[in-house]
Amino acid sequence: MNNPAIADIILSTSRTHGLVGVPSGARFPQAQDALREAGFSPLPGGAFAALPHQTRAARATANALVHHAHEHGASITISSRPYLGDIGSDIAARLPGDWSATVKTYPRRHWQEDLIGSLWDSGDLLKAMLHDHVPCAVELNNHAGTELLLIERPGHATGYLVGAFATEDYDANWEEPKAPRSIVLPAEVDRAARAVAHTFLPNYRRALYQRRLDTVMSALNRIRPEHEALQTIKASHRPGDGTPHAGSRLHAQMERAFADHAWLSFRDVLQHAPLLLARCRPTASPWPQDAGALSRLRDALADSQNAWDEFNALRAELYSIPADLSAQEWSQVRSTLGTAVLPAIRTWLADSETFERQARAAVPGGHVALSAPSPRLLTTSPALPAPAGERAPLTP
Structure with a gap:
C-alpha cells in the first residue's frame, strides 16, 4: 500500500490550464495554501491551475510554487x-454518444474508499483503488446509465486504467461474479478511446446484460417452488400441514x-426484464415460434406497470x-402489489424457459445459442437489498 507524503503537490502540464497542481496527503490543506499563494486558482474537482502566458512567466510561477x-x-x-482531466476530456470527446468527463480528487487515501462499493470491476482498477x-x-x-472511472496506472510511468461503476x-x-474486467489504456488518446469503445464497452454491455438475465431468472426460480406448493395445496383442498381444509x-x-x-422477487423481473425483452428477436433465432410467448410476456409486464409505478x-x-x-x-403493501401482478407472475413462470432461451440468443455481440438453456449455466446474483422495514426475499 502506498503512503502519500504528509503534504504533496502533484504538478502536471495542461494544454488548457497551463500548470496544474493536485494537492495530496494527510495535510493537503498546506499544499492548497502553497498553490494559492503561488498564484494558482482552484479548478472544479479539487485541482489548482496557473496559466502563464509566456515561458518567463511559467518559470516565475514554478519558482514561486x-x-x-x-x-x-x-x-x-x-x-x-499530462493532466488527467485533459486525458479524460479527450477520451470522452472520441467516444460514440454524448460523454462528459468530471475530475475528482482524493487528497487523503481513505476518501477514495467511498468509491469501492460503487465500482463493478474484477481487474486492476479495483485492486488499485483498494491498495494504492x-x-x-x-x-x-x-x-x-453508463459511468466509467479513469485513473493513472499505478506503478507505471505511462498508461491508464478504465473500469465501470x-x-x-x-x-x-x-x-x-459477472463484473467486467478493467483494461489498461495506452498513453495515446486516440488509441485509448478506441480501446474503450471497441473493447471495454462491448465487454461491459455483455456483462451487464448477463447480470440482468441472471437476476430475472434467479427471481423466477425463487418464486416457482412457492407457487407450485400453493397450487398443489389448492388442488388437494388441504393445507400443507395435513389439517382439515378450512375453505376458501x-x-x-x-x-x-x-x-x-x-412481490419481493418479481419486482426484479419488472425492473430488468423490459431491457432484455427489447433485444429479443425470435424471427432471427432458431426458434421463431417463440414470438407468441414473448408477446405474452410483454403484455404481462405492461399489465403490471401500474403496480410497479405505485411501488x-x-x-x-x-x-x-x-x-x-x-x-x-x-x-x-407487498401483498396488495403482489396480488395485482399474480396473473403476470403466472405468465412469466409458464414462459420462463422460452424467455431465457431467447434472451441468451440476444446477448450483445454474442452468437445465437443453438441449444436450450441449462439451469446449470445460471449464476444466482445477489438480490437487491430490501427497503428499510422490508424482509429479505425468501429463497427456495
Whole structure:
C-alpha cells in the first residue's frame, strides 16, 4: 500500500490550464495554501491551475510554487503525464454518444474508499483503488446509465486504467461474479478511446446484460417452488400441514401470503426484464415460434406497470420525507402489489424457459445459442437489498 507524503503537490502540464497542481496527503490543506499563494486558482474537482502566458512567466510561477511549498512544508512531485482531466476530456470527446468527463480528487487515501462499493470491476482498477492512493480520477458518463472511472496506472510511468461503476439498479457489487474486467489504456488518446469503445464497452454491455438475465431468472426460480406448493395445496383442498381444509378463506390467506413473498422477487423481473425483452428477436433465432410467448410476456409486464409505478412512487415519497413503514405496513403493501401482478407472475413462470432461451440468443455481440438453456449455466446474483422495514426475499 502506498503512503502519500504528509503534504504533496502533484504538478502536471495542461494544454488548457497551463500548470496544474493536485494537492495530496494527510495535510493537503498546506499544499492548497502553497498553490494559492503561488498564484494558482482552484479548478472544479479539487485541482489548482496557473496559466502563464509566456515561458518567463511559467518559470516565475514554478519558482514561486517551490518557495511557498517549502514554507508550508509541502513537497512537489513532477508528473511525467499530462493532466488527467485533459486525458479524460479527450477520451470522452472520441467516444460514440454524448460523454462528459468530471475530475475528482482524493487528497487523503481513505476518501477514495467511498468509491469501492460503487465500482463493478474484477481487474486492476479495483485492486488499485483498494491498495494504492489515487489522488486524481476522472468519471466518464454517457448520461444514459453508463459511468466509467479513469485513473493513472499505478506503478507505471505511462498508461491508464478504465473500469465501470455499477448501474443504479445494483448495490451489491463486491466480488460480483459477472463484473467486467478493467483494461489498461495506452498513453495515446486516440488509441485509448478506441480501446474503450471497441473493447471495454462491448465487454461491459455483455456483462451487464448477463447480470440482468441472471437476476430475472434467479427471481423466477425463487418464486416457482412457492407457487407450485400453493397450487398443489389448492388442488388437494388441504393445507400443507395435513389439517382439515378450512375453505376458501384459508386459500385467500395463503394467496395473500404468497403475493407478499412473491412481490419481493418479481419486482426484479419488472425492473430488468423490459431491457432484455427489447433485444429479443425470435424471427432471427432458431426458434421463431417463440414470438407468441414473448408477446405474452410483454403484455404481462405492461399489465403490471401500474403496480410497479405505485411501488416506486411510494419509495420515492418515503425517501423524500424521510419516513418509513412498519414491517406490517410493508407486508400489506407487498401483498396488495403482489396480488395485482399474480396473473403476470403466472405468465412469466409458464414462459420462463422460452424467455431465457431467447434472451441468451440476444446477448450483445454474442452468437445465437443453438441449444436450450441449462439451469446449470445460471449464476444466482445477489438480490437487491430490501427497503428499510422490508424482509429479505425468501429463497427456495
